[in-house]
Amino acid sequence: MPEGANPAADYELGLRLLNARAMQRVLGSMGDPYALVLRGADDPYPLYAAIRERGPIYHSTTGSRVTADPGVIAEVLADPRWRMAGPDGSPAAEQPLPFYGYGTPGAEADEHARLRPHWQPLVDPETLAAHRKTVERECLARLDRAAGDDLMAGYAWPVATAATGALLGVPAAALPRYAELCADAEALQDSLLAAQPLALVRRIEDAVAGLDELFGGLSETKESSDRAVRVLLSVAAVPATAHLVGNAVHALLAEPGGWAALCRDPDLAPAAVAETLRYDPPVQAEIRVAAAPVELAGAELPAGSHLVMITAAAGRDETRHPEPDRFRLDRQAEPEPLTFAGGLHHLPAALLARAQAEVALRILAEARPNLRPSGTPVYRRRAPVVRGPVELPVLGLGET
Template identity: 30%
Template sequence: MTPSTTTPATDLFAQVLRQDRRADPYPCYAQLRRDPVVRMDDGTWLVSGYREIRQLLHDPRSSADRRDPQNKAPQAARSLLMQDPPLHDQLRRVVTEEFVPRVMGMRDHLGDLVSGLLDAHISDRPGRLDVVADLAYPLPVTVICELLGVPREDEALFGSIARRLTRGLDPVDTQTEEELRELDQARNELIQYLEGLITERRAEPGSDLLSGLMFHQDPDDVMGPIQLRVTLGLLLIAGHETTVNLIANGTLALLRNPDALARLRADPDLATPLVEEVLRYDPPVQMSGRSALADIDLGGTTIPEGSRIRLLLAAGNRDATRFEDPDRFVPDRRDNAHLGFGGGIHYCIGATLARAEAQIALTALARRLRSPRLVADPPPYRENAILRGPEKLLVAFDGLAPDGR
């Protein structure tokens, strides 16, 4: 065997990670799906079939502790995203109890935020909008900062930290030494920032989510100072780096499918199934990780105990054995149990909020933009392969109408 010999799976996955494939990794996923469960040369397993992914998401034998050499954080200092039961369940209960009531009844407020962001660009003449910078990014960031009680003036500082940290989620071998150093620095900045925020809030509690988490009456007493900081960091980053891609990917799908855009303009109720279809067709979170706690027979092979596993959620979402005509964007697709929010005990806590934000933002774009079209197709993409989305999404229009809600 020569050093250049790699198995197709290893090679295909390397292509998925390459920046020049970022705009359209789906053909690589399709090739990977021919072997829905396959071992790469480095011993990591890739799972790309819908049913196989779904099983692992729900399987008591799969651990969310990635056994990841990259992650040097001690077990207790990992977020619930990488924790297993029973600690995971205790943490999740605290976060759910504090987070969910605060996002109920938020739709009107989200509508106001979207209106305000678009109002800045009202025009009866042709113009341009960067849907990422002007809507998809500021909307969820404002919402998560409001929820958590992060002062508005800190948003810029925080945003830069979040951006740098997100890149750190990608596989380590795709990052340069300098990027890794940069990542450490971003991590330290985040810790400093969050500790400052926690100290302030401890002295002066409010009604925000951070105060709620801090003073949660928790019989299990799991939300200690370190876990509080870690949870806060998770929520902030999740709020910054995922919904932005859902809105941007949704806009892209609409502009590439003018029929869907016209239908959404005429029928705002279409927003509900349409956002689900975006989550299937072009999900903001492309993959997740697990490790095997026991031997797992799956897809005609056995994943040995102790293996690291990559779940290619975006590949499973295009599995023709589960979704009819999977490469077509069908805005009113029925029976759309996609993997866009993951599944099992780690199912996205922010799913309801993300759905509402995307539904409202996409509906407003469809109604208010006159003759929108993409300036560049494909648009430039951010480097991240896991939390994947456009860097910029320039849209040219003939006019941007005032809000006629």
């Protein structure tokens, strides 16, 4: 038995998680579209449309209130009364399907402001401009060694971890361990909403502790706030970068002429990233708890109300975006996607992920114009927040 293991605590938590997943399956089988989202689907967008059809705020049988309405989402994200946890940092009250939210360092808007002196130097325009050169070197190095036919394992994840690690000061010798910890922590954001297997929950906890320990061993990150920012960027920006690249490539290869258009003009990479954030973003939902009574969309919601905002659904709203189900590189004068609008993904993680994904797409288009799909992408289950393929089979990745 691992040192420090607590069998009684593991049994209690494991039973709660198992019961939550069982209830999730039952409620989904009874037709609750949000319960089906929590269970996981290769294509969740029809479920988002079903949620939208149920009105601006849908009270799911899971206990959560759910919205896919862009106006409601924008209003909540701008209102400081809606938080990730209680005003004192305590967890939200459990729903029939538990919400495991807690005061994640850096998650609240006021925490972003407090931590700004620690994260701003990492993502200011001058730093990111220089960092793009680092990302470019990592992309080219990875393509030089590319083998196999999985874009995620062969390119997107290695680039995301190596580039982010370089920005955060991870020594080269520690990069393999850093990549392992980031991969183990990938489901953290999903675990705040959807019950995960006990072994995965413990692995996430160990990974976050390992990242904190890794950064604690660096001379420039002895201060707890510096470590918190680097852990935040590791658990948010690394998967966002990897899945932003994966989702963009998948969409471009699926859209007739999409990949060829980017290869003809690799400077369209920023447009491809922006369109991916609308069409199939790596962050699908934001979660908030009302710290005080709130009136929203004509309803009086008590303090403690749990609201899930399907931000990805706003990108497929035809009142905001013409031809919402088409991936187009020529969109202009349309509303900004609500992805990265708040929470763990706000400001530092969003700026870093977008910059890294733009470089990664441009380099891939320049170096691998013959890239083409070779199979069906594989997605994780119980992943209602972070969306991206676990595997993305392609041909041409290892070409020289």
